[in-house]
Amino acid sequence: MPIALLKFPSDLLREVFKLCEPYELYALSKCSKRTQRSIKLRGTKNWKIVYFSGGQVIISVDGSWHYFNRTFYPDEYFKMKYSQIEFPSGGSADLFFLFHRHFWDSHRSNAGEHQFTKYPNQISIHRSSWFNIGHLLECTCVRIELSGSMRSNQDLNVFLQKWKKTGAFPNLQFLKIKGNKIDNKSPILEMIPQIKIVGNATIRRSFVKDELLRLGGDDIDNAVQVTKDDGTVGWLTVELRETPTLKFLT
Structure with a gap:
């Protein structure tokens, strides 16, 4: 049964997002602009982000390492393998922006x-x-x-x-x-x-x-x-x- 996630109270939604892995947050962020905005409720943790020119992004969250690699094949978007996720070609900028929201103001x-x-x-x-x-x-x-x-x-x-x-x-x-x-x-x-x-x-x-x-x-x-x-x-x-x-x- 589908769950109306964004109808949850803010406090409950914050706790849900705190339980999510970076892979899950990235996939959620692509559902809608509203979802992407809501993810910032998660708050900050000890994030370390390394971006390589070839398109790979490595994210460390409280000592756990997560690897994101670029793919050119639509059927592999968000595909998990060996603790990694494939993201769309050109999508690394979105990924970088998403996980840097604790450095950025959410408005322009x-x-x-x-x-x-x-x-x-x-x-x-x-x-x-x-x-x-x-x-x-x-x-x-x-x-x-x-x-x-x-x-x-x-x-x-x-x-x-x-x-x-x-x-x-x-x-x-x-x-x-x-x-x-x-x-x-x-x-x-x-x-x-x-x-x-x-x-x-x-x-x-x-x-x-x-x-x-x-x-x-x-x-x-x-x-x-x-x-x-x-x-x-x-x-x-x-x-x-x-x-x-x-x-x-x-």
Whole structure:
């Protein structure tokens, strides 16, 4: 007998969703937009999400690992095998969005942009054209890595000028932005790209990524030293190669 799930009281629905596995939540989310909105009643848990460019998503929930793989065959949608689920080709963005609802506001701003209600410790976004200067100025991450960025020299100058102020971006250790809007037409911190000093020693920082990736690290070569108002030192390079890249290490 069919159950009118969404007619349950909110408290009961929250408890039902807490009992669901990520596979079940994803399948439910595809039933309707109303169901997808309701799933956020589940609340937050200790989620860790790793997205690979080939379409695989690995989700850790309180120490349990769940694997989602892309399929091109409609009859395999949501097919379970060996503790994995097949999701539609192109559906990984939906999956990523669904399990990041505890980082996002459920509504859009007037400009049509998603707004973060909370930032994770690290972000790495490969198609980051939507990640605007407002997101960057509010970001509290330790590591920020953006590819396909639309941030210009002017944006990056605004960000770094704010970093120089005492108390700004206290968590930031590494920033890497790749995008074709970085050029040699205007200055960043009063320097015209490229920005580097050939022969300067490599600066390296180590950090713990997560249970999957273990210990990681970031490095920067030929960097120019920049100094915060409180004396904190940062290191900056801007390379105008095939894909212009800014790297900043503190």
